[in-house]
Amino acid sequence: MxxxxxxxxxxxxxxxxxxxxxxxxxxxxxxxxRGWTQKGGRPHAEAQALDQAMDRARGGTAYVTLEPCFxxxxxxxxxxxxxxxxxxARVVIALRDPxxxxxxxxxxxxxxxxxxxxxxxxxxxxxxxxxxxxxxxTRGRPHVTLKLxxxxxxxxxxxxxxxxxxxxxxxxxxxxxxxxxxxxxxxGAGTLRADAPRLDVRLAGxxxxxxxxxxxxxxxxxxxxxxxxxxxxxxxxxxxxxxLVEGGADTAAxxxxxxxxxxxxxxxxxxxxxxxxxxxxxxxxxDLADAHxxxxxxxxxxxxxDRLEVYAAAPSA
Amino acid sequence: MxxxxxxxxxxxxxxxxxxxxxxxxxxxxxxxxRGWTQKGGRPHAEAQALDQAMDRARGGTAYVTLEPCFxxxxxxxxxxxxxxxxxxARVVIALRDPxxxxxxxxxxxxxxxxxxxxxxxxxxxxxxxxxxxxxxxTRGRPHVTLKLxxxxxxxxxxxxxxxxxxxxxxxxxxxxxxxxxxxxxxxGAGTLRADAPRLDVRLAGxxxxxxxxxxxxxxxxxxxxxxxxxxxxxxxxxxxxxxLVEGGADTAAxxxxxxxxxxxxxxxxxxxxxxxxxxxxxxxxxDLADAHxxxxxxxxxxxxxDRLEVYAAAPSA
Numbered sequence: 174m175x176x177x178x179x180x181x182x183x184x185x186x187x188x189x190x191x192x193x194x195x196x197x198x199x200x201x202x203x204x205x206x207r208g209w210t211q212k213g214g215r216p217h218a219e220a221q222a223l224d225q226a227m228d229r230a231r232g233g234t235a236y237v238t239l240e241p242c243f244x245x246x247x248x249x250x251x252x253x254x255x256x257x258x259x260x261x262a263r264v265v266i267a268l269r270d271p272x273x274x275x276x277x278x279x280x281x282x283x284x285x286x287x288x289x290x291x292x293x294x295x296x297x298x299x300x301x302x303x304x305x306x307x308x309x310x311t312r313g314r315p316h317v318t319l320k321l322x323x324x325x326x327x328x329x330x331x332x333x334x335x336x337x338x339x340x341x342x343x344x345x346x347x348x349x350x351x352x353x354x355x356x357x358x359x360x361g362a363g364t365l366r367a368d369a370p371r372l373d374v375r376l377a378g379x380x381x382x383x384x385x386x387x388x389x390x391x392x393x394x395x396x397x398x399x400x401x402x403x404x405x406x407x408x409x410x411x412x413x414x415x416x417l418v419e420g421g422a423d424t425a426a427x428x429x430x431x432x433x434x435x436x437x438x439x440x441x442x443x444x445x446x447x448x449x450x451x452x453x454x455x456x457x458x459x460d461l462a463d464a465h466x467x468x469x470x471x472x473x474x475x476x477x478x479d480r481l482e483v484y485a486a487a488p489s490a
Numbered sequence: 491m492x493x494x495x496x497x498x499x500x501x502x503x504x505x506x507x508x509x510x511x512x513x514x515x516x517x518x519x520x521x522x523x524r525g526w527t528q529k530g531g532r533p534h535a536e537a538q539a540l541d542q543a544m545d546r547a548r549g550g551t552a553y554v555t556l557e558p559c560f561x562x563x564x565x566x567x568x569x570x571x572x573x574x575x576x577x578x579a580r581v582v583i584a585l586r587d588p589x590x591x592x593x594x595x596x597x598x599x600x601x602x603x604x605x606x607x608x609x610x611x612x613x614x615x616x617x618x619x620x621x622x623x624x625x626x627x628t629r630g631r632p633h634v635t636l637k638l639x640x641x642x643x644x645x646x647x648x649x650x651x652x653x654x655x656x657x658x659x660x661x662x663x664x665x666x667x668x669x670x671x672x673x674x675x676x677x678g679a680g681t682l683r684a685d686a687p688r689l690d691v692r693l694a695g696x697x698x699x700x701x702x703x704x705x706x707x708x709x710x711x712x713x714x715x716x717x718x719x720x721x722x723x724x725x726x727x728x729x730x731x732x733x734l735v736e737g738g739a740d741t742a743a744x745x746x747x748x749x750x751x752x753x754x755x756x757x758x759x760x761x762x763x764x765x766x767x768x769x770x771x772x773x774x775x776x777d778l779a780d781a782h783x784x785x786x787x788x789x790x791x792x793x794x795x796d797r798l799e800v801y802a803a804a805p806s807a
Contacts, residue, residue: 325756325785325801326770327644335778426764437762439642443801444781445754447743447773453643456764461652464761465795468642478782484642484760 174267174295176204177236181218181302184210186354186384189414192239192306194218198226198261200233217242219252223259231260238267238299239306240292243282244274253279257286266292267299271310301471301485305356305414308435314408315416318355318436319425320348321452325441328449329420334367343477344440349374351438353382355417357410359401361424362390372419385413389424404431426454437468437484440476491584491612493521494553498535498619501527503671503701506731509556509623511535515543515578517550534559536569540576548577555584555616556623557609560599561591570596574603583609584616588627618788618802622673622731625752631725632733635672635753636742637665638769642758645766646737651684660794661757666691668755670699672734674727676718678741679707689736702730706741721748743771754785754801757793 174197181195188194191214198206206229208221216224219241223230241252241264253275256264264283269292270276280290300307308316322340323329330336338345352358353374360372365388373383387399387410394400401407404427407416418428428434458464472483491514498512505511508531515523523546525538533541536558540547558569558581570592573581581600586609587593597607617624625633639657640646647653655662669675670691677689682705690700704716704727711717718724721744724733735745745751775781789800 321643323644324781325644325754325799326638326768327640327642328768331775331778337778339778429762429764437642442782443785443787444778445746445770445773445775445785446778446781447746447770447775448768449775451643451645451765451768453762453764456762458648458762458764458766461648461655461761461763464641464763465759468760468762470760470797480787482642 174236174238174265175298177238178267178295178298178302180207180209181238181299182354184218185302185305186356186382186415187212188214189305189356189412190214191217192303194237194239194303196222196235196237198222198230198233198235200229205229205233215249217249217252219256220249223255226259232262234263234265235261236265239303240266240268240270240275240277241279241283242270242275243279244272253282257283257288261288263289263291265294266290267294268296268303271307304435309414314433315356315410315413316435317407317416317418317428317433318351318438319418319428319434320351320438320440321420321425322348322440323442323452324444324446324449326445326447327451328446329422329452330450331446332449334450339442339444340440340479341442341477344442344479344481346376347476347481348440349376349379352384352417353379355384355415356413357385357387357399358417358419359387359389359424360419361421362388362392363423364419364421365390384417389427404428404433407433420452422450422452422454425452426456429453429456435486439482439484441480441482443478491553491555491582492615494555495584495612495615495619497524497526498555498616499671502619502622503673503699503732504529505531506622506673506729507531508534509620511554511556511620513539513552513554515539515547515550515552517546522546522550532566534566534569536573537566540572543576549579551580551582552578553582556620557583557585557587557592557594558596558600559587559592560596561589570599574600574605578605580606580608582611583607584611585613585620586610588624621752626731631750632673632727632730633752634724634733634735634745634750635668635755636735636745636751637668637755637757638737638742639665639757640759640769641761641763641766643762643764644768645763646739646769647767648763649766651767656759656761657757657796658759658794661759661796661798663693664793664798665755665757666693666696669701669734670696672701672732673730674702674704674716675734675736676704676706676741677736678738679705679709680740681736681738682707701734706744721745721750724750737769739767739769739771742769743773746770746773752803756799756801758797758799760795
């Protein structure tokens, strides 16, 4: 299942509005098919894996990160049907589909066709890999990541605004990879004006993965940019399940004040800046006690000289 | 030797003006004596370990973190003499004594008496454990640690100055333990006025280990406080080899501008504060390129919900 979850990440930022599902088919100890949801949502992961496996799927086990769909769509077949017809002996599912059109019916259909079904294996990891889809289904809005590139003392720039470079090439490449895994990137009016950021993916082979560009502003926009006028408007964005907020401080604060940040990406360089610009503006915190218990470290790694820390919002936040 | 270095840390903040040395004596695979420099510098680690070992030292091996002294002192015997007379077969030394009164002569004396001597084992670790003594010998000033208690976004307080609490009880206890390992603690005039900090060690059994209190100020001082008027004045402080700078932002910046911070202690709480006070004022950084290459992560650990990172100044800084 961990391998299926890893496959599912390949579709992140591409498969929207469909969930980025991963699927692995195993028979006699060999992987006979692998699939992940393709660009725009089709084919589904299961269909792709079955195409690879062909008749080797018969009697095998499918590992799929989300319950196979069982609702009719003009865009393709129902995966629960496909899996049953392919003669799989067993289907292991990580996450039950929160989409009410399936929500347990996919598993029920498989069982009805004599397929053994297990559901819940690594469900939390699968949900994290498909965070945008889950957030859209459960709260009707995209999953929001806030990215900050910081010095040890929490500065994102010198007082004059210069920020090239705080982090090193490995951290910047990682940040570009994160861009490729989001449907849209958002900055504030100040950052748009000051930095005229391209916000594209500058990684060899991934140039076409540059996400849509959005600004939180009432002002003018360059060509090719979209706009929202308040953080809450993200729920109205079409085909945006994974949103990356890249700054500046006021925009970060606006999303935090609205409770609309699900994940923090902190790229930290081993430098001190002293007087300079902070990464987050006024979030309306009046009592330190209210700041605690909201963030949980979920990942960390070295990136050259820098360190990446990933925090997830605590469930209550 | 690692065990001897661990012993040496027990004397840190107590043994000044003498180095906090650790010594372990081993014979036939058993530890027969352990010692570390005692309060005020006497007895020396070797004398204490030999007292414990008594005649079991004969034919054994001594592990000592600093070359045994060979200069005459009215305060006690020369350790190189003591070790030779005790009949040790071998003495393993981490760090050659930078004090010109010994500087190789301790080892030479031992060899002259037929004792096998090895020097240099874990010398860097030993030097780090005796950082104050080494800094005093090589640069004529104390070793300076700057402590900061930060939110993830680098704030040390809300805008109104409130900072209770950013870090949790484990991190605060660790910070008190650090106090106990320093000869003196220093704050700026603003912190002195605003927080009236006690700067004592509030750990059961270690109350008597509270270090001297100093302020960087030209203004009035409470009873029991000392004063310096510029960071450079630390070289004039008597019996201060380990100095802990606890803030505020202007004092931290003054020490950093002067190049007088050797070690950073960052206690980081998993919270966001947003608008608030930064931990470090203007350090005169005009170009981000100048900020790089100065700090190296040497230790990190979890302390309850918080994380401690320890950085050492790069040798060139």
